[in-house]
Amino acid sequence: xxxxxxKVGIGKEIICLMKTNIREYxxxxxxxxxxxxxxxxxxxxxxxxxxxxxxxxxxGYVAILAMGMTLILILKHIDLSVGxxxxxxxxxxxxxxxxxxxxxxxxIPLVIAIGLLIGLYQGFLVTKVGVPxxxxxxxxxxxxxxxxxxxxxxxxxxxxxxxxxxxxxxxFIPDIPLGMEIHVLTLLIGAIAVVYMIASxxxxxxxxxxxxxxNHSKPVFLSKLLFLSTIIMLIVFxxxxxxxxxWTAVTVGIVLIIYNYMLNKTKLGRYIYGIGGNxxxxxxxxxxxxxxxxxxxxxxxxxxxxxxxxxxSRLQSATPTAGLGFELDAIASAYIGGVAVSGGIGRxxxxxxxxxxxMSLTNGMNLMGVDxxxxxxxxxxxxxxxxxxxxxTRSKGR
Amino acid sequence: xxxxxxxxxxxSKTFPGVKALNNVSFKVKRGxxxxxxxxxxxxxxxxxxxxxxVYPHGEYLGDIVYNGRTQQFKTIADSEKNGVVIIYxxxxxxxELSLYENIxxxxxxxxxKVIDWNETIVNSREMLKKVKLDVNPSIKVKNLGxxxxxLVEIAKALSKDVKLLxxxxxxxxxxxxxxxxxxxxxxxxxxxxxxxxxISHKLKEITAIADTITVLRDGATxxxxxxxxQHTTESDIIKHMVGREMDHIYPKRKNxxxxxISFELKDWTVxxxxxxxEILHNININVRKGEIVGLQGLMGAGRTELALSIFGxxxxxxxxxxEMFLSGKKQMxxxxxxxxxxxxxxVSEDRKGKGLVLIQDIKFNTTIANLxxxxxxxxxxxxxxxxxxxxxxxxxxxxxxxxxxxxxxLSGGNQQKVQLAKWMFVNxxxLxxxxxxxGIDVGAKFEIYTLMNELVKxxxxxxxxxxxxxxxxxxxxxxxVMSEGAITGEFLAEEANEHNVMAMAIKS
Numbered sequence: 001x002x003x004x005x006x007k008v009g010i011g012k013e014i015i016c017l018m019k020t021n022i023r024e025y026x027x028x029x030x031x032x033x034x035x036x037x038x039x040x041x042x043x044x045x046x047x048x049x050x051x052x053x054x055x056x057x058x059x060g061y062v063a064i065l066a067m068g069m070t071l072i073l074i075l076k077h078i079d080l081s082v083g084x085x086x087x088x089x090x091x092x093x094x095x096x097x098x099x100x101x102x103x104x105x106x107x108i109p110l111v112i113a114i115g116l117l118i119g120l121y122q123g124f125l126v127t128k129v130g131v132p133x134x135x136x137x138x139x140x141x142x143x144x145x146x147x148x149x150x151x152x153x154x155x156x157x158x159x160x161x162x163x164x165x166x167x168x169x170x171x172f173i174p175d176i177p178l179g180m181e182i183h184v185l186t187l188l189i190g191a192i193a194v195v196y197m198i199a200s201x202x203x204x205x206x207x208x209x210x211x212x213x214x215n216h217s218k219p220v221f222l223s224k225l226l227f228l229s230t231i232i233m234l235i236v237f238x239x240x241x242x243x244x245x246x247w248t249a250v251t252v253g254i255v256l257i258i259y260n261y262m263l264n265k266t267k268l269g270r271y272i273y274g275i276g277g278n279x280x281x282x283x284x285x286x287x288x289x290x291x292x293x294x295x296x297x298x299x300x301x302x303x304x305x306x307x308x309x310x311x312x313s314r315l316q317s318a319t320p321t322a323g324l325g326f327e328l329d330a331i332a333s334a335y336i337g338g339v340a341v342s343g344g345i346g347r348x349x350x351x352x353x354x355x356x357x358x359m360s361l362t363n364g365m366n367l368m369g370v371d372x373x374x375x376x377x378x379x380x381x382x383x384x385x386x387x388x389x390x391x392x393t394r395s396k397g398r
Numbered sequence: 399x400x401x402x403x404x405x406x407x408x409x410s411k412t413f414p415g416v417k418a419l420n421n422v423s424f425k426v427k428r429g430x431x432x433x434x435x436x437x438x439x440x441x442x443x444x445x446x447x448x449x450x451x452v453y454p455h456g457e458y459l460g461d462i463v464y465n466g467r468t469q470q471f472k473t474i475a476d477s478e479k480n481g482v483v484i485i486y487x488x489x490x491x492x493x494e495l496s497l498y499e500n501i502x503x504x505x506x507x508x509x510x511k512v513i514d515w516n517e518t519i520v521n522s523r524e525m526l527k528k529v530k531l532d533v534n535p536s537i538k539v540k541n542l543g544x545x546x547x548x549l550v551e552i553a554k555a556l557s558k559d560v561k562l563l564x565x566x567x568x569x570x571x572x573x574x575x576x577x578x579x580x581x582x583x584x585x586x587x588x589x590x591x592x593x594x595x596x597i598s599h600k601l602k603e604i605t606a607i608a609d610t611i612t613v614l615r616d617g618a619t620x621x622x623x624x625x626x627x628q629h630t631t632e633s634d635i636i637k638h639m640v641g642r643e644m645d646h647i648y649p650k651r652k653n654x655x656x657x658x659i660s661f662e663l664k665d666w667t668v669x670x671x672x673x674x675x676e677i678l679h680n681i682n683i684n685v686r687k688g689e690i691v692g693l694q695g696l697m698g699a700g701r702t703e704l705a706l707s708i709f710g711x712x713x714x715x716x717x718x719x720x721e722m723f724l725s726g727k728k729q730m731x732x733x734x735x736x737x738x739x740x741x742x743x744x745v746s747e748d749r750k751g752k753g754l755v756l757i758q759d760i761k762f763n764t765t766i767a768n769l770x771x772x773x774x775x776x777x778x779x780x781x782x783x784x785x786x787x788x789x790x791x792x793x794x795x796x797x798x799x800x801x802x803x804x805x806x807x808l809s810g811g812n813q814q815k816v817q818l819a820k821w822m823f824v825n826x827x828x829l830x831x832x833x834x835x836x837g838i839d840v841g842a843k844f845e846i847y848t849l850m851n852e853l854v855k856x857x858x859x860x861x862x863x864x865x866x867x868x869x870x871x872x873x874x875x876x877x878x879v880m881s882e883g884a885i886t887g888e889f890l891a892e893e894a895n896e897h898n899v900m901a902m903a904i905k906s
Binding site for chain 2: 207211212213214265266267268270271273274277278280281282283284285286287288340344345
């Protein structure tokens with residue numbers, strides 16, 4: 001689909017853009033509609049700074065899981081065990097901190113290392129032994145659910161007293177002490193983000209012009225920049241007027257930047273897309289398919305451990321029910337975010353949008369006091385509609 | 399007076415953005431073998447899909463007169479009811495079902511509410527007899543070779559009481575022997591009154607079998623040649639297909655000196671652990687710098703298995719004996735990665751299944767096998783990548799609007815060029831090309847041959863696996879013939895001819 005700014009008018013270009021990118025736009029439209037709907041239904045409660053902070057804290061662990069899941073799904077595998085791996089790792093961290101009194105700053109890397117080991121074990125079964133990922137991780141679901149219960153058998157729910165640990169999912173970044181009412185550091189970070197976004201978009205555009213690739217016309221490009229800047233600043237203002245940026249957002253942001261860079265700019269990222277697109281071709285092109293798959297499972301379980309830490313910190317306690325249904329939210333996030341059901345396609349940035357869709361639904365329905373059973377039904381329906389829409393638009397694109 | 403079984407008049411079919419068929423007229427006489435030829439993308443398959451109801455009436459313009467009546471087929475079932483049966487290039491049999499289940503799949507013989515299996519088996523046996531396939535109808539399709547599966551497809555068509563049989567490249571996947579069998583069968587069907595439309599790229603078969611040849615080019619009918627009235631040669635057909643004279647199908651190489659031996663196999667013996675038997679026996683071959691060595695043989699002779707066992711052995715064969723030397727060094731590769739590092743490359747025969755990542759673009763596919771050279775550490779130098787992909791696109795004439803074009807939207811010939819670009823970027827010492835021109839049109843073939851000539855001129859060694867005899871004879875400096883897992887003959891280009899090569903290829 002060629003968009004040539006010399007020949008076509010802006011109107012036509014926008015229609016063409018809508019047509020070719022409808023899949024991606026749909027996701028944003030859905031998110032905005034959901035947000036408007038809940039804001040209306042909760043008389044503005046949904047969009048209040050307090051709730052948005054809350055939403056971010058709620059969505060954090062799902063976003064972390066969903067990013068790892070994106071890799072796994074691109075590779076045409078699946079990981080069902082992430083929920084209980086997260087639950088188990090959360091429980092272990094609680095035991096280590098309360099029973100053994102180890103500092104949280106040692107416990108967190110330690111628990112992530114445990115996640116890595118779990119990933120090694122599952123990756124080994126999938127790549128070396130040849131057990132399908134579905135079976136391996138279904139077995140993992142059993143195993144880690146059992147281990148979670150065993151870990152907390154003697155103690156029951158553990159309340160965590162460590163302030164630093166609990167701040168991870170409940171705290172906010174400190175402010176520069178200027179004595180102003182608004183959160184200055186938050187504003188500063190927002191401004192830096194906007195400048196960086198604009199600079200990198202302009203750089204990409206110039207590069208594309210240099211190589212004579214098709215670009216959006218200037219008005220479309222500028223309105224896109226304006227739109228993105230507005231959104232970022234809006235959220236930043238909202239947060240700055242409350243308590244600032246939550247630590248959860250920082251954690252998710254760091255993981256997002258690393259994974260996005262890895263997928264788009266590095267050899268490893270290419271290999272992941274290559275294997276997902278055509279495994280045999282990838283292998284015959286000299287790609288170490290097993291190694292890359294192994295790495296993806298390790299990254300998944302390590303992120304699951306991190307998600308477990310975030311969830312435990314959020315509740316300020318470890319419970320035997322932690323982890324129930326996490327994998328569903330994570331998988332749904334990735335698919336709503338546009339990972340292809342047939343593998344080979346997907347972006348972590350879009351997965352985050354998918355997470356926001358799913359978690360806005362949860363958050364909004366909680367605010368409205370919708371019964372949890374109905375919540376499952378609604379989320380299921382949205383999920384299947386998103387995937388159905390995805391499959392249809394992709395097959396048309398042929 | 400001519401009796402036409404089928405007249406397609408001024409057929410036009412448009413896809414979004416492309417006019418696939420433009421006012422095409424196509425007439426088939428009753429009881430003839432009518433060959434439909436044209437380059438890839440000329441509209442042959444689209445025309446047949448219009449005929450068989452895949453594109454239902456209303457989605458195209460023009461009319462179809464079949465058996466003297468204007469027809470408006472809405473589905474494949476409609477056309478099959480009228481005796482029009484199409485057999486696609488990719489066979490539509492179900493591997494895990496038996497032959498008789500496959501033959502009557504979709505039009506089961508019923509006794510009341512249940513399937514009459516006895517009758518089915520008896521009838522299947524008769525249908526198989528008609529196609530001269532002497533096997534038990536109870537065996538599973540997956541246990542048959544491609545050639546025999548093709549015959550089962552025809553048996554299936556016969557069971558539907560076919561009047562007009564359409565074959566889409568029926569011999570593309572068959573070796574010489576099976577092809578001959580199939581062509582013989584088609585002739586016999588003709589005598590029994592079945593009219594046959596055959597789409598094919600193999601001009602030699604066409605000239606041997608066709609009563610009439612219709613040439614399509616760019617969605618339009620170029621001409622209809624009556625082979626009974628006037629003798630038609632391959633070059634006549636090519637002229638109409640490409641719209642210009644093609645003096646040489648195989649571009650000549652300037653005589654050049656070969657260097658030292660760059661690749662050699664000594665007594666290479668391989669066992670397939672699944673089949674539990676030896677599949678390659680004491681293979682001895684070598685290739686010199688700057689030489690194109692053909693590896694000719696029928697399908698199933700073990701050529702692809704040989705290539706895969708050399709190239710990192712992804713199929714996990716047991717290499718039970720023998721040695722491999724690459725640039726004088728003894729080697730044994732444990733993965734394609736090892737092999738590529740040492741300067742060996744393999745271009746798969748199955749470009750869609752094992753060669754390209756179809757959902758990615760030209761750039762992605764061009765660089766995927768050699769990202770090392772674009773990185774220091776992990777990060778890819780994207781500017782350099784774009785430059786390289788563009789260079790290759792221009793140098794080997796990949797026809798696409800930009801290197802951001804998805805590979806699945808390219809024609810077969812251009813896909814093949816992307817595959818070649820990928821391996822040229824790796825720049826190996828020894829390149830194994832497995833059926834490099836399968837399923838691509840004459841024009842693109844010529845370009846690929848020219849490219850091969852340029853590569854050997856630069857000192858690369860090429861092993862070309864092919865089942866097309868003329869290609870093997872036309873392109874090789876030297877030729878090995880394989881049969882049933884063993885090398886049965888070796889010829890210099892000037893010694894080889896169709897007879898002595900074929901004699902070795904069917905030797906067991």
